[in-house]
Amino acid sequence: MEFTKGHGTGNDFVVLPDPDGTLDLTPGLVAALCDRRRGLGGDGVLRVVRAAKHPDGVALAGEAEWFMDYWNSDGSFAEMCGNGARVFVRYLLATGLATPTGGTLPVATRAGLVRARVDGDTIAVEMRRPRLYDASSAVLGGLTLPGTAVDVGNPHLVCALPAGIDLADLDLTRAPEFDPRVFPHGVNVEFTAPADPVDGTDDHVLMRVYERGSAETLSCGTGACAVAAVALRDATRDTGVVAVDVPGGRLTVTVTADSCWLAGPAVLVATGTLTLP
Numbered sequence: 001m002e003f004t005k006g007h008g009t010g011n012d013f014v015v016l017p018d019p020d021g022t023l024d025l026t027p028g029l030v031a032a033l034c035d036r037r038r039g040l041g042g043d044g045v046l047r048v049v050r051a052a053k054h055p056d057g058v059a060l061a062g063e064a065e066w067f068m069d070y071w072n073s074d075g076s077f078a079e080m081c082g083n084g085a086r087v088f089v090r091y092l093l094a095t096g097l098a099t100p101t102g103g104t105l106p107v108a109t110r111a112g113l114v115r116a117r118v119d120g121d122t123i124a125v126e127m128r129r130p131r132l133y134d135a136s137s138a139v140l141g142g143l144t145l146p147g148t149a150v151d152v153g154n155p156h157l158v159c160a161l162p163a164g165i166d167l168a169d170l171d172l173t174r175a176p177e178f179d180p181r182v183f184p185h186g187v188n189v190e191f192t193a194p195a196d197p198v199d200g201t202d203d204h205v206l207m208r209v210y211e212r213g214s215a216e217t218l219s220c221g222t223g224a225c226a227v228a229a230v231a232l233r234d235a236t237r238d239t240g241v242v243a244v245d246v247p248g249g250r251l252t253v254t255v256t257a258d259s260c261w262l263a264g265p266a267v268l269v270a271t272g273t274l275t276l277p
């Protein structure tokens with residue numbers, strides 16, 4: 001089986017072309033592929049399948065040719081992956097499987113249709129506007145951190161660190177605890193700290209993330225969108241541009257009245273042939 005490895009700000013994926021949806025992708029196979037010592041290694045798998053050929057994509061087949069079948073590294077599904085969508089589009093373009101029309105390329109996902117725009121090394125995807133819906137908290141190393149629940153198609157909990165606690169000092173080798181009544185299907189937890197202004201943006205935030213199904217990653221695109229929406233709310237703004245620095249680089253999030261653009265680099269690093277176990 002052919003594979004490609006790619007990443008967006010260090011959030012890395014095994015890309016599997018399966019245009020006709022014939023691959024028997026199982027949670028065990030996904031976990032084995034993502035194993036960093038015994039497999040190819042990755043935060044997740046992106047199966048590239050025609051929307052018409054996947055039960056979760058078929059409803060959008062009239063609007064997008066390709067469906068992003070995203071899996072976390074533990075073998076669970078997620079509704080949406082912002083960095084994954086950007087890498088997915090890079091793959092479609094590099095392989096000639098799709099070309100933008102009128103500057104944009106639609107992709108079907110479990111969270112609905114996203115649109116991509118390509119500008120050199122940068123790929124931006126337009127997703128739904130993040131919805132802030134509840135106050136909740138995470139517990140990490142005995143410390144309770146208040147936060148905001150945000151729906152970006154997938155669930156997020158954004159927690160600002162109190163003064164005196166350094167983002168770099170957080171121990172994210174263990175999962176933060178969260179309230180399962182607010183997040184019955186689990187949650188991605190973002191920890192944030194303010195940063196110095198960046199030209200051309202309205203706000204600048206530092207972020208680390210513990211992802212549902214993938215543990216700590218170097219970046220999370222939907223997480224960055226959630227963080228940007230909370231930063232704008234805290235600045236009593238409804239829309240704006242926020243630079244979000246993650247351990248793997250910088251993402252730029254533009255929240256508009258009705259959507260959210262996530263922009264950053266998306267890179268393919270290797271292709272090869274995989275012998276399935």
Ligand SMILES: N[C@@H](CCC[C@H](N)C(=O)O)C(=O)O
Nearest residue numbers: 078081082083154220221222
């Ligand atoms: N890294 C992704 C999010 C992947 C899904 C997430 N772990 C979940 O289970 O919701 C991103 O870039 O958005």
